[in-house]
Amino acid sequence: xxxxxxxxxxxxxxxxxxxxxxxxxxxxxxxxxxxxxxxxxxxxxxxxxxxxxxxxxxxxxxxxxxxxxxxxxxxxxxxxxxxxxxxxxxxxxxxxxxxxxxxxxxxxxxxxxxxxxxxxxxxxxxxxxxxxxxxxxxxxxxxxxxxx
Amino acid sequence: xxxxxxxxxxxxxxxxxxxxxxxxxxxxxxxxxxxxxxxxxxxxxxxxxxxxxxxxxxxxxxxxxxxxxxxxxxxxxxxxxxxxxxxxxxxxxxxxxxxxxxxxxxxxxxxxxxxxxxxxxxxxxxxxxxxxxxxxxxxxxxxxxxxxxxxxxxxxxxxxxxxxxxxxxxxxxxxxxxxxxxxxxxxxxxxxxxxxxxxxxxxxxxxxxxxxxxxxxxxxxxxxxxxxxxxxxxxxxxxxxxxxxxxxxxxxxxxxxxxxxxxxxxxxxxxxxxxxxxxxxxxxxxxxxxxxxxxxxxxxxxxxxxxxxxxxxxxxxxxxxxxxxxxxxxxxxxxxxxxxxxxxxxxxxxxxxxxxxxxxxxxxxxxxxxxxxxxxxxxxxxxxxxxxxxxxxxxxxxxxxxxxxxxxxxxxxxxxxxxxxxxxxxxxxxxxxxxxxxxxxxxxxxxxxxxxxxxxxxxxxxxxxxxxxxxxxxxxxxxxxxxxxxxxxxxxxxxxxxxxxxxxxxxxxxxxxxxxxxxxxxxxxxxxxxxxxxxxxxxxxxxxxxxxxxxxxxxxxxxxxxxxxxxxxxxxxxxxxxxxxxxxxxxxxxxxxxxxxxxxxxxxxxxxxxxxxxxxxxxxxxxxxxxxxxxxxxxxxxxxxxxxxx
Numbered sequence: 082x083x084x085x086x087x088x089x090x091x092x093x094x095x096x097x098x099x100x101x102x103x104x105x106x107x108x109x110x111x112x113x114x115x116x117x118x119x120x121x122x123x124x125x126x127x128x129x130x131x132x133x134x135x136x137x138x139x140x141x142x143x144x145x146x147x148x149x150x151x152x153x154x155x156x157x158x159x160x161x162x163x164x165x166x167x168x169x170x171x172x173x174x175x176x177x178x179x180x181x182x183x184x185x186x187x188x189x190x191x192x193x194x195x196x197x198x199x200x201x202x203x204x205x206x207x208x209x210x211x212x213x214x215x216x217x218x219x220x221x222x223x224x225x226x227x228x229x
Numbered sequence: 230x231x232x233x234x235x236x237x238x239x240x241x242x243x244x245x246x247x248x249x250x251x252x253x254x255x256x257x258x259x260x261x262x263x264x265x266x267x268x269x270x271x272x273x274x275x276x277x278x279x280x281x282x283x284x285x286x287x288x289x290x291x292x293x294x295x296x297x298x299x300x301x302x303x304x305x306x307x308x309x310x311x312x313x314x315x316x317x318x319x320x321x322x323x324x325x326x327x328x329x330x331x332x333x334x335x336x337x338x339x340x341x342x343x344x345x346x347x348x349x350x351x352x353x354x355x356x357x358x359x360x361x362x363x364x365x366x367x368x369x370x371x372x373x374x375x376x377x378x379x380x381x382x383x384x385x386x387x388x389x390x391x392x393x394x395x396x397x398x399x400x401x402x403x404x405x406x407x408x409x410x411x412x413x414x415x416x417x418x419x420x421x422x423x424x425x426x427x428x429x430x431x432x433x434x435x436x437x438x439x440x441x442x443x444x445x446x447x448x449x450x451x452x453x454x455x456x457x458x459x460x461x462x463x464x465x466x467x468x469x470x471x472x473x474x475x476x477x478x479x480x481x482x483x484x485x486x487x488x489x490x491x492x493x494x495x496x497x498x499x500x501x502x503x504x505x506x507x508x509x510x511x512x513x514x515x516x517x518x519x520x521x522x523x524x525x526x527x528x529x530x531x532x533x534x535x536x537x538x539x540x541x542x543x544x545x546x547x548x549x550x551x552x553x554x555x556x557x558x559x560x561x562x563x564x565x566x567x568x569x570x571x572x573x574x575x576x577x578x579x580x581x582x583x584x585x586x587x588x589x590x591x592x593x594x595x596x597x598x599x600x601x602x603x604x605x606x607x608x609x610x611x612x613x614x615x616x617x618x619x620x621x622x623x624x625x626x627x628x629x630x631x632x633x634x635x636x637x638x639x640x641x642x643x644x645x646x647x648x649x650x651x652x653x654x655x656x657x658x659x660x661x662x663x664x665x666x667x668x669x670x671x672x673x674x675x676x677x678x679x680x681x682x683x684x685x686x687x688x689x690x691x692x693x694x695x696x697x698x699x700x701x702x703x704x705x706x707x708x709x710x711x712x713x714x715x716x717x718x719x720x721x722x723x724x725x726x727x728x729x730x731x732x733x734x735x736x737x738x739x740x741x742x743x744x745x746x747x748x749x750x751x752x753x754x755x756x757x758x759x760x761x762x763x764x765x766x767x768x769x770x771x772x773x774x775x776x777x778x779x780x781x782x783x784x785x786x787x788x789x790x791x792x793x794x795x796x797x798x799x800x801x802x803x804x805x806x807x808x809x810x811x812x813x814x815x816x817x818x819x820x821x822x823x824x825x826x827x828x829x830x831x832x833x834x835x836x837x838x839x840x841x842x843x844x845x846x847x848x849x850x851x852x853x854x855x856x857x858x859x860x861x862x863x864x865x866x867x868x869x870x871x872x873x874x875x
Binding site for chain 1: 639640642781842844
């Protein structure tokens with residue numbers, strides 16, 4: 082049962098964070114295409130905000146690498162629950178932060194497309210929601226010590 | 230550093246004001262206080278003319294990729310601009326017409342090729358023809374024997390999918406219960422012919438634009454001359470009249486080191502002027518003055534805002550941190566080399582304007598390599614062997630003090646402690662800067678508030694370290710046991726224990742006195758009511774934790790990049806690993822290994838480099854600037870000068 086919980090946790094960890102990044106990138110990508118119609122030379126200024134939601138998927142994958150190396154078939158229920166908890170924490174934080182970061186960045190990209198010089202501001206504001214995905218990764222890494 | 234400025238008040242006699250301004254613009258040192266909202270007819274016409282030149286240059290840029298074309302122009306800039314815009318307008322008009330024609334061709338397509346001449350003849354003969362489309366289901370349901378269809382002949386022309394295209398012939402005017410289609414009164418052949426003609430015209434227009442490529446240089450020169458004229462006109466409308474219009478006045482700013490030159494110029498030109506020290510209430514333009522290293526980072530300062538004239542320029546203070554943060558987030562020797570080599574090549578190849586960016590890249594690369602050693606990471610793999618496992622080089626290194634290790638069957642990440650401690654150092658520096666800023670601009674009580682915060686923050690770090698939080702008490706660099714030192718400091722400065730809801734707070738002198746100082750100086754600080762001061766204290770205390778923890782991203786991003794690189798290595802080498810555990814490079818799968826390694830590390834490098842930049846910038850602009858109490862918002866020093874070379 083512990084092993085089963087751990088595997089579900091891994092799935093949630095990598096699945097939800099990847100979903101969040103995909104959704105976030107789709108949001109920024111749509112906005113980038115709209116901005117390029119108005120201002121074709123804005124690609125350089127818009128690229129960093131566009132790519133920002135990509136990192137949460139990587140955090141999920143990093144969590145997956147860390148935990149997949151320690152999961153064993155003889156896991157106790159408690160050990161399984163630790164991995165499941167880490168998975169839920171990372172999966173939800175990464176997914177939601179990527180989607181909402183995507184929305185912030187999309188607004189910034191639209192503004193850049195309309196001729197406003199907000200590239201720096203978009204990067205700063207976009208980094209705010211991502212911090213909670215980073216915190217969830219750090220928490221997941223520290224939770225790994227509970228398995229021992 | 231911010232260049233010291235002097236205020237210059239100029240008085241110009243009305244008859245000589247244009248000549249005087251022209252001389253001032255030639256001199257090109259004085260920043261004039263230009264009123265941005267003021268316009269004149271001349272300014273409006275110059276803006277309009279400038280937009281035409283911008284458009285002409287953009288059109289040329291879009292059509293001509295080769296920038297090394299001859300710069301000899303057979304015609305004037307004005308003539309070249311008109312011709313380019315004329316041709317571009319023609320292209321736009323023809324393209325729009327082509328779009329309409331394409332839609333018309335699509336509309337006609339299901340109706341086949343028919344003669345409008347014959348339809349016209351039918352109309353003359355009194356036969357009305359209606360075209361309509363209807364779904365096959367509706368058509369089947371329709372009772373064509375009904376009264377309204379008595380004198381109408383309906384013919385099916387075509388069917389595409391479930392849509393029927395029909396024509397109705399009748400001698401009387403009727404309203405059919407179907408949606409009538411209005412067809413363009415021309416044939417498909419006529420449409421195609423017109424489209425070909427328009428495309429030919431567009432090709433000719435493009436050729437005419439390309440033939441004007443040698444005019445690019447004179448267009449650019451003319452555009453710059455318009456900018457200069459615009460600057461001149463804006464300065465002219467910013468003059469305020471005194472003594473019933475006989476005297477004009479304008480205020481300007483000069484960098485203090487240029488004062489002698491300016492005085493010599495003003496005396497020679499017989500200007501009436503006053504040069505004085507600026508007042509605190511003045512809006513003073515800012516000119517940054519930094520050394521060669523710090524100047525590279527001014528681009529990051531400008532990304533947020535130029536500092537206010539009365540503030541300390543944060544650039545020299547964040548530059549080393551930014552470099553180190555970037556290196557810590559990317560943290561890999563291999564990725565550092567990937568950044569270092571192209572940056573080094575580009576320093577010799579790039580233009581003077583772009584060179585500083587690549588020099589900055591070189592510093593970032595060096596920091597990445599250095600942190601790669603600290604984190605013991607070479608393209609995701611361990612370079613040196615450690616307690617946790619083997620490395621590419623089969624011996625341990627003292628440099629790898631940030632790499633993780635296993636202690637009492639638990640993984641310890643020294644990079645977590647290091648990230649918090651380096652964050653603490655940067656926040657403390659920010660508070661010190663805030664102290665000096667406030668000392669310059671406010672009262673001593675205002676200045677003592679950040680000092681209180683600094684004392685309290687130091688106490689907080691000492692106490693938190695002693696609790697073993699995130700393993701800070703274990704942290705050491707070589708033989709220097711920083712964590713233990715903080716623990717000892719906590720024991721030596723212990724003041725009293727505070728038990729809140731079962732949580733034991735071991736208050737030390739720094740924490741206690743810092744908090745006391747914070748309360749006293751906040752109360753003594755002039756201005757603000759009691760409530761806002763209380764909220765200020767609350768925000769300060771709670772802000773410490775959030776600010777400190779924010780630096781955890783340095784650890785997390787470094788770890789994420791390293792682990793992802795390791796994952797790509799594992800996937801790639803899995804393909805060529807033999808059952809005995811050795812690597813077989815002679816198998817054809819080795820090609821796939823190389824592809825996975827190249828693709829995987831390129832992707833990881835690109836995303837990690839992006840994350841490193843974004844989060845380093847954020848730590849500077851949010852955590853550091855917040856503790857500096859950075860105001861910013863200054864306008865840049867822009868001398869009233871001519872850009873165009875005569």
